[in-house]
Amino acid sequence: MQQYKQEIELYFELKGTPESSRESYLRRIFAFINYMQNQYKCMENVTDSDIQQYILHLKKEKGLSAGTINCYISAVKFFHTCIIGKEWNPLKIPRMKRIRKFPVIPPKQDVLAILNKAANLKHKAILALLYGSGLRVSEVAKLKICDICSKSMRIRIENAKHNTNRYTILSELALDVLRKYFRAYFSSYQMDDWLFPGQHKSEHINVKSIKNTMIKLRNQLQIKQNISAHTLRHCFATHALEDGVDPVFIQQMLGHKNLQTTMTYLHMTSKSLMGIKSPLDTGNSNPK
Incomplete structure (x- = not known):
């Protein structure tokens, strides 16, 4: 072996x-x-x-x-x-057909309730970046101080999934939380220090710690059990679509290789917020 x-x-x-x-x-x-x-x-x-x-x-x-x-x-x-250097026969070893399951997208007020419930500034800053910038949990964990640019209001993500680099937006509210967190946790620092260090300063926060924090807050608020830290990334995409943001821009911010991946979020938007009306509610139809 x-x-x-x-x-x-x-x-x-x-x-x-x-x-x-x-x-x-x-x-x-x-x-x-x-x-x-x-x-x-x-x-x-x-x-x-x-x-x-x-x-x-x-x-x-x-x-x-x-x-x-x-x-x-x-x-x-x-x-x-x-x-091993042997041939592969896809006809005999097919990939399994996946049944697409759409994640649960909680309403914006539930997401904000989770953020407000976080009393720990470090946790609140992490959750604000997950939702406010559409980052993956692993991407938030690996952020460095130099990746945050308040002048251009953007975040740099390096060595992300598929070994890619990209930029995404920085929320003004998230920046406000970050500044409070920074003043409370950093007396001295280098620009290439971890933004969210773990138990040892030389290591970034553990991804599992972020996931457990989300589970704890979710349970305290008695919100659906299938909502996770990654749900906040789904919420960013879905709510951005509902706000009228072009899917191409959302694709770039999320780091999707294929626009079709981003377009799946259209299935999760609230149709009422997209300005779509049922044909039953249009015209002069008035069922007796």
Whole structure:
């Protein structure tokens, strides 16, 4: 297994694969190797049928979702083709069809209630950036002081998903919270310091800590259980659409590679706020 790990890490280094992708690929590849070794299979002799059985194992025994299984398939395909050097047959090893589920989008007043409930300035600043700028949880965690520009009212996000860089807007209200947080938490600093340090100043805040904070606030307010820290990013996109912001601009701020991904938020907007009326309510129709 160590031999495979060295080959995989060399490939990642040559390609410049982001750290987050490296970790997820390695974890899923090693899970696949462990499964095959438990079946007494030599990796060089693994067949399409063996891979099919592994996918069935993930589906029926592990109970994983289609999206998660597809991530495993991507990792196994990479290992099978790039490391072992064997052909991949997509006709025999298809990706699973995903059933699209739209996230719950709470009304704006519920989002503001969550932000107002956060008494800790650090937590309030983080949540304000998640909702006010549409950032991913991992992106907020990895922000540095120099990434915030109050003069241009924008935030720089480096080494984001797909190893991309972008800018997004900085909310005036979020900036106000950030300034209060900064005065309370920073007596001295360097511009490349973490904006939200963890337990040790040399480390940024843990992503799980942000998620747990959101869960705690959500439960205190007795808001729906399926609302998470990532929901605030969905709210940013949906509420921006409702405010009439061009989807192309939202795509740029969210860092979506494909505009179609951004357009899915149209399904989550409140049609009444978009100025759309039912045909039952237009004209002179008056059902008796």
